[in-house]
Amino acid sequence: MSDDLKIYNPSPEFSAAAHVSGMEAYQALCKEAETDYEGYWARLARELISWHKPFTQVLNEENAPFFKWFEDGLLNASYNCLDRNVERGLGDKTAIIFEADGGEVTKVSYSELLAKVSQMANGLKSLGLGKGDRVVIYIAMSIDGVAAMQACARLGITHSVVFGGFSAQSLRDRIEDTGAKAVITADCQVRGGKKLPLKAIVDEALGMPGCEKIEKVLVVNRADAPVTMQAGRDVWMADVVAGQSTTCEPVWVEAEHPLFLLYTSGSTGKPKGVQHSTGGYLLHAALTTKWTFDLKADDVFWCTADIGWVTGHTYITYGPLALGGTEIVFEGVPTYPDAGRFWKMIQDHKVSIFYTAPTAIRSLIKAAEANDAVHPKSYDLSSLRILGSVGEPINPAAWEWYHQHVGGGRCPIVDTFWQTETGGHMITPLPGVTPLVPGSCTLPFPGIQFAVVDEVGNDLPWGKGGILVCKKPWPSMIRTIWGDPERFKKSYYPEDFKGKYYLAGDGAIRDEKTGYFTITGRIDDVLNVSGHRMGTMEIESALVSCTELVAEAAVVGRPDDTTGEAVVAFVVLKRPRPTGDEAKAIAKILRDHVGKEIGPIAKPKDIRFGDNLPKTRSGKIMRRLLRSIAKGEAITQDTSTLENPAILDQLSENN
Numbered sequence: 001m002s003d004d005l006k007i008y009n010p011s012p013e014f015s016a017a018a019h020v021s022g023m024e025a026y027q028a029l030c031k032e033a034e035t036d037y038e039g040y041w042a043r044l045a046r047e048l049i050s051w052h053k054p055f056t057q058v059l060n061e062e063n064a065p066f067f068k069w070f071e072d073g074l075l076n077a078s079y080n081c082l083d084r085n086v087e088r089g090l091g092d093k094t095a096i097i098f099e100a101d102g103g104e105v106t107k108v109s110y111s112e113l114l115a116k117v118s119q120m121a122n123g124l125k126s127l128g129l130g131k132g133d134r135v136v137i138y139i140a141m142s143i144d145g146v147a148a149m150q151a152c153a154r155l156g157i158t159h160s161v162v163f164g165g166f167s168a169q170s171l172r173d174r175i176e177d178t179g180a181k182a183v184i185t186a187d188c189q190v191r192g193g194k195k196l197p198l199k200a201i202v203d204e205a206l207g208m209p210g211c212e213k214i215e216k217v218l219v220v221n222r223a224d225a226p227v228t229m230q231a232g233r234d235v236w237m238a239d240v241v242a243g244q245s246t247t248c249e250p251v252w253v254e255a256e257h258p259l260f261l262l263y264t265s266g267s268t269g270k271p272k273g274v275q276h277s278t279g280g281y282l283l284h285a286a287l288t289t290k291w292t293f294d295l296k297a298d299d300v301f302w303c304t305a306d307i308g309w310v311t312g313h314t315y316i317t318y319g320p321l322a323l324g325g326t327e328i329v330f331e332g333v334p335t336y337p338d339a340g341r342f343w344k345m346i347q348d349h350k351v352s353i354f355y356t357a358p359t360a361i362r363s364l365i366k367a368a369e370a371n372d373a374v375h376p377k378s379y380d381l382s383s384l385r386i387l388g389s390v391g392e393p394i395n396p397a398a399w400e401w402y403h404q405h406v407g408g409g410r411c412p413i414v415d416t417f418w419q420t421e422t423g424g425h426m427i428t429p430l431p432g433v434t435p436l437v438p439g440s441c442t443l444p445f446p447g448i449q450f451a452v453v454d455e456v457g458n459d460l461p462w463g464k465g466g467i468l469v470c471k472k473p474w475p476s477m478i479r480t481i482w483g484d485p486e487r488f489k490k491s492y493y494p495e496d497f498k499g500k501y502y503l504a505g506d507g508a509i510r511d512e513k514t515g516y517f518t519i520t521g522r523i524d525d526v527l528n529v530s531g532h533r534m535g536t537m538e539i540e541s542a543l544v545s546c547t548e549l550v551a552e553a554a555v556v557g558r559p560d561d562t563t564g565e566a567v568v569a570f571v572v573l574k575r576p577r578p579t580g581d582e583a584k585a586i587a588k589i590l591r592d593h594v595g596k597e598i599g600p601i602a603k604p605k606d607i608r609f610g611d612n613l614p615k616t617r618s619g620k621i622m623r624r625l626l627r628s629i630a631k632g633e634a635i636t637q638d639t640s641t642l643e644n645p646a647i648l649d650q651l652s653e654n655n
């Protein structure tokens with residue numbers, strides 16, 4: 001950070017009213033955690049979570065790195081999010097304001113949501129589903145989607161939500177890996193005025209080998225889209241819940257009981273099923289919602305993420321509801337009917353806390369600059385008091401615009417760094433505490449012990465870039481990779497750090513003066529496109545699975561103004577290298593193929609064809625060269641170990 005960067009201090013009035021009020025309060029919390037780590041988390045777990053049976057043990061490190069938190073405590077996540085709010089007198093309070101793609105608004109109160117979730121849970125029970133089972137949820141943003149997750153949690157069923165943009169193949173892979181007995185889906189999803197099938201994709205997935213364990217498919221009717229119902233297997237959700245009681249005793253589960261599995265990409269192999277606990281996860285979901293977003297009784301909270309990603313789990317389904325908040329659930333897209341949709345919704349629903357991704361902000365900046373009608377200044381955004389950013393680094397220019405034009409210069413921006421694996425915020429400003437510097441996620445959340453170290457785990461001084469690790473286990477951390485504990489150890493607790501530190505997979509640097517963290521990007525072969533995480537290997541496998549065309553493929557990321565990173569693929573075909581129209585046509589086939597294998601988000605933006613790929617004499621693909629070529633940079637690296645230097649010019653040509 002250079003000296004000329006602006007620093008934004010929270011206003012004294014804001015600080016005074018915040019849950020965590022001022023730097024001294026923050027430091028006192030950090031100190032409390034340092035002095036008595038377990039005591040700190042135990043205190044918060046008692047304050048924020050209602051336990052059916054209180055825990056007596058806090059952290060169990062016996063089988064490290066398979067840590068356990070609050071393990072002898074019993075609780076239920078759905079009880080914590082619903083029943084206890086009703087018991088506290090919030091039954092009539094609006095829990096969810098749902099806005100559909102076309103603009104129709106539906107509101108549910110806490111009592112109504114509890115009744116709905118209970119009916120759904122009773123329905124699931126009537127189909128023989130219960131604690132110890134997995135259910136895959138493949139549905140768009142909806143009250144039903146949130147309710148389905150809550151209904152699973154109510155029965156101790158481990159849910160695994162698959163983002164509605166994933167293909168049948170990806171859905172199949174996840175169904176097989178979870179060993180799920182049922183899928184909850186809808187006829188279709190509605191986005192940008194179009195109906196996109198969901199049930200048909202489930203049918204396709206279930207037609208592939210590996211899904212034999214699926215006994216039931218529950219179908220929510222979203223928009224009367226045509227579906228084929230397979231007798232004995234497929235049932236309408238409406239029929240399943242019809243006549244079910246609106247009360248359902250929650251199933252009390254151990255704190256370590258897996259609340260959900262969520263698949264995410266790593267640098268190698270297939271996506272991994274990140275397993276989260278019930279107790280520790282819910283604690284951090286509630287705590288970070290309270291402290292990072294300063295959620296209060298009359299706030300209207302809006303997290304724009306999809307429930308198919310971890311952000312939607314923690315900051316839609318669990319965190320805000322655990323605190324009895326009112327939140328928006330939005331079905332549509334930010335650019336429909338026009339790029340003013342977010343601003344209009346903030347205005348209409350008097351949103352006070354708004355949490356979105358840099359990629360959305362950047363695309364809305366472009367639209368606003370081209371058309372005043374969709375500029376935030378054309379809307380009344382005075383209800384806003386806090387803004388949040390998540391998923392990728394936010395560049396200072398986008399930060400400044402967000403601050404000035406959306407936040408009217410008065411709303412703190414919390415740039416929250418975290419991961420699917422961490423369950424909730426890890427490094428983030430607190431709005432009533434932290435002086436903000438655009439582009440920095442600032443300081444660790446109180447209690448979280450992040451550090452920047454070298455390759456063998458030695459602490460690096462501030463000002464020196466290195467590897468981001470977490471030195472202590474925390475309550476909402478990943479418990480294991482479903483079905484693959486060895487991969488969990490290797491990926492997150494590698495021997496490089498003697499198995500002691502959690503490896504985040506990102507690089508980071510701390511500011512010399514302030515100690516503020518800035519994330520410098522992934523240190524592995526993981527790409528971040530529009531805040532969506534993808535492994536280069538996954539996309540490469542998808543390309544080479546087009547066996548009639550592709551001999552070899554290498555994928556790298558390239559910085560992109562809107563999407564953060566863009567996918568660039570270098571492909572060697574089984575036929576001579578195509579040029580001109582033929583190259584264009586084949587590139588289209590390959591992009592569609594990747595869309596089918598993984599989902600549209602993984603489609604390469606740029607495909608270059610070569611007779612070969614740049615390799616060392618031992619046959620290793622030289623990715624750093626490909627990264628330079630993808631960026632259009634002149635090659636300055638040493639190419640003396642390259643077997644076939646002429647290939648570089650060929651790959652630099654844009655087909």
Ligand code: WT7
Nearest residue numbers: 390391392393415416417418419420506519533
């Ligand atoms: C990766 C995790 C966090 C939930 C959504 C994404 C990148 C995330 C930030 C941020 C810089 C960020 C990291 C991280 N990332 N937030 N505020 N600043 N980078 O979860 O799909 O598991 O991706 O997203 O590279 O490792 P995910």
